[in-house]
Amino acid sequence: MKPVLAVKDLSVTFRTEDGPVSAVDRVSFEVTAGEVLAVVGESGCGKSVTAMSIAGLLPRTATVNGSVELDGTELIGADKRTLRSIRGREVAYIFQEPMTSLNPVFTVGHQIIEVLRTHIGLNRQAAHARAIELLKLVGIPSAERRVGDYPHQLSGGMRQRVMIAMAVACDPKVLIADEPTTALDVTIQAGILDVLRGLRERLGTSIVLITHDLGVVADLADRVAVMYAGRVVETAEVHDLFAHPEHPYTVGLLGASPAAGRHAESQRLNEIPGLVPVLTEQPDACTFADRCPRAIDTCTSSQPQLTDGPHRVACWNPVRERVEV
Amino acid sequence: MRRYLLNRLWQSAVTLVLATIVVFAGVRALPGDPALALAGEDRDPESLRAIRQQYGLDQSWLVQFWQFVSHAARGDLGESIRTGTPVRSMIVSALPVTIELSVLAILIASVIGVGAGVIAAVRRGRPAEWAANALALLGLSVPHFWLGLMAILYLSVALGLFPASGFVPFFTDPVANLHHLILPALILGTGLSAVIMRQTRSSMLDALSADYIRTAEAKGLSPKAVVGKHALRNSLIVVVTIVGLQLGALISGAVVTERIFALPGFGKLTVDAVFQRDYPVIQAVVLVTATAYIVINLLVDLLYSVIDPRIRVRGEA
Numbered sequence: 001m002k003p004v005l006a007v008k009d010l011s012v013t014f015r016t017e018d019g020p021v022s023a024v025d026r027v028s029f030e031v032t033a034g035e036v037l038a039v040v041g042e043s044g045c046g047k048s049v050t051a052m053s054i055a056g057l058l059p060r061t062a063t064v065n066g067s068v069e070l071d072g073t074e075l076i077g078a079d080k081r082t083l084r085s086i087r088g089r090e091v092a093y094i095f096q097e098p099m100t101s102l103n104p105v106f107t108v109g110h111q112i113i114e115v116l117r118t119h120i121g122l123n124r125q126a127a128h129a130r131a132i133e134l135l136k137l138v139g140i141p142s143a144e145r146r147v148g149d150y151p152h153q154l155s156g157g158m159r160q161r162v163m164i165a166m167a168v169a170c171d172p173k174v175l176i177a178d179e180p181t182t183a184l185d186v187t188i189q190a191g192i193l194d195v196l197r198g199l200r201e202r203l204g205t206s207i208v209l210i211t212h213d214l215g216v217v218a219d220l221a222d223r224v225a226v227m228y229a230g231r232v233v234e235t236a237e238v239h240d241l242f243a244h245p246e247h248p249y250t251v252g253l254l255g256a257s258p259a260a261g262r263h264a265e266s267q268r269l270n271e272i273p274g275l276v277p278v279l280t281e282q283p284d285a286c287t288f289a290d291r292c293p294r295a296i297d298t299c300t301s302s303q304p305q306l307t308d309g310p311h312r313v314a315c316w317n318p319v320r321e322r323v324e325v
Numbered sequence: 326m327r328r329y330l331l332n333r334l335w336q337s338a339v340t341l342v343l344a345t346i347v348v349f350a351g352v353r354a355l356p357g358d359p360a361l362a363l364a365g366e367d368r369d370p371e372s373l374r375a376i377r378q379q380y381g382l383d384q385s386w387l388v389q390f391w392q393f394v395s396h397a398a399r400g401d402l403g404e405s406i407r408t409g410t411p412v413r414s415m416i417v418s419a420l421p422v423t424i425e426l427s428v429l430a431i432l433i434a435s436v437i438g439v440g441a442g443v444i445a446a447v448r449r450g451r452p453a454e455w456a457a458n459a460l461a462l463l464g465l466s467v468p469h470f471w472l473g474l475m476a477i478l479y480l481s482v483a484l485g486l487f488p489a490s491g492f493v494p495f496f497t498d499p500v501a502n503l504h505h506l507i508l509p510a511l512i513l514g515t516g517l518s519a520v521i522m523r524q525t526r527s528s529m530l531d532a533l534s535a536d537y538i539r540t541a542e543a544k545g546l547s548p549k550a551v552v553g554k555h556a557l558r559n560s561l562i563v564v565v566t567i568v569g570l571q572l573g574a575l576i577s578g579a580v581v582t583e584r585i586f587a588l589p590g591f592g593k594l595t596v597d598a599v600f601q602r603d604y605p606v607i608q609a610v611v612l613v614t615a616t617a618y619i620v621i622n623l624l625v626d627l628l629y630s631v632i633d634p635r636i637r638v639r640g641e642a
Contacts, residue, residue, distance in 0.1 A: 088545035
């Protein structure tokens, strides 16, 4: 199946006062129609930067190389007008903070209508009707009334639903959800995930789900790409990854995340010692070697590349035996 | 919204009453006896008593206050001690000059200030921002009385583009009226625009780094909509505040500019009254200024609630 979104060798470097910082290094992944790809990793591993670079939303201090193809159209290096016509229409975003991601001085209806009028050229009335329809689609009760509310009149979960309504207003091919549930109460999270799942099923939208929450991944994703220090270190179908993680970092992530019934009695959660390094340049070594319990000599002298096949891993000493995490 | 409005009107009324008390007490607390000032050379006790009786100065402060308030409420602000002209007519002739000058100046200042502020914020770190900042610094540092004198010297006297002084009422000749006011308004406005520019720039920078701007960009909106609508609307609270404060200050204090351009406005009236110890005029002038401040503040607050819906709700709660 031809991918809707194909990211190939995407690299992002930021110019900073302390010199260049490499945030993303030759990241590649593909998303097919209706597929949910989860990109997971710790804070600072380059997930969000990868997401933002897809539609050219990074600040001017960023240098982006590589290729991002959306249905055959190259987006890296595309002119601003082309990018604008794609944003919100073909590629839409949902951000982490529903509190601050909506403009406080406009009604939620207005903010949805704005997308419709910009991209589809609906007239005011048609756009208004469509906005109500969209609010209903994402499960907002009494949408006719809510359409005239300001963001501060809605709860966090409702605001995130509004964000989603806004994002899917033009029926985009790809929805990029950057930590869509992180800022929400656990009880609200499930509702938001239901909405996303429903959209995928009803509209066939492909979703790139950026998260550090493995519970969310297990709940929604078809495939997973694990990122570490700007690189994809492992990618596999979701069940396969959870059952047979091969990269020591993935094993660490799974071990650090709580699961119902497990750990409840005596065990503490495992942690991965150390922090994600900030890299001025990508070294010719495995960037996880310093924190890795399985590191061997090769790890510090040569950079591992992703293997081929459905379950790909970039590691010199992958975990092949079954591990208990 | 209606409740918010009523609430604010009520607060304004209380402020006005307090201002009246302060004005009344303030004038009474000034050193010197108005009766002595009035009597001039003729200081025999008999005529002093007659003067005190005539102006009600022999009454208790409470009675005097009541008379002052009840007269003021009817629009009777007394008579000038110096000229015997009703104070009300002096104010009626001076106030429109100052209001027109102030409004013109603030319009000029807002257009230049907001425009330059937005450009400086959007073009951060580029030549356009440096230029805007340099001009703002210049506008802040150059005293406007000097700028006024230079303008008169070069634009009025040497080139003859504008009249150097004087005033023509708007309803007598609107064109001549504008012709007389445009230069002083420009001088006042450019100085104020620097302050507005700096405030606009910093609040725009805040707004532009907000999450909702990223959302607006991710929606594929044009830069015009992102900057001019989403960011600017959120910056306006600060701008409106500063414009309101400046307008209040202008109405009470365009003194220097009015002097330089010989405009028969409120500033001139105030200064003359103070120099001549013309108590009824001082009292009226301060009262009118206080009222102007209160009205402007009320308007600014109402504008807040138009700009930012969150303020509306807080006022209602």
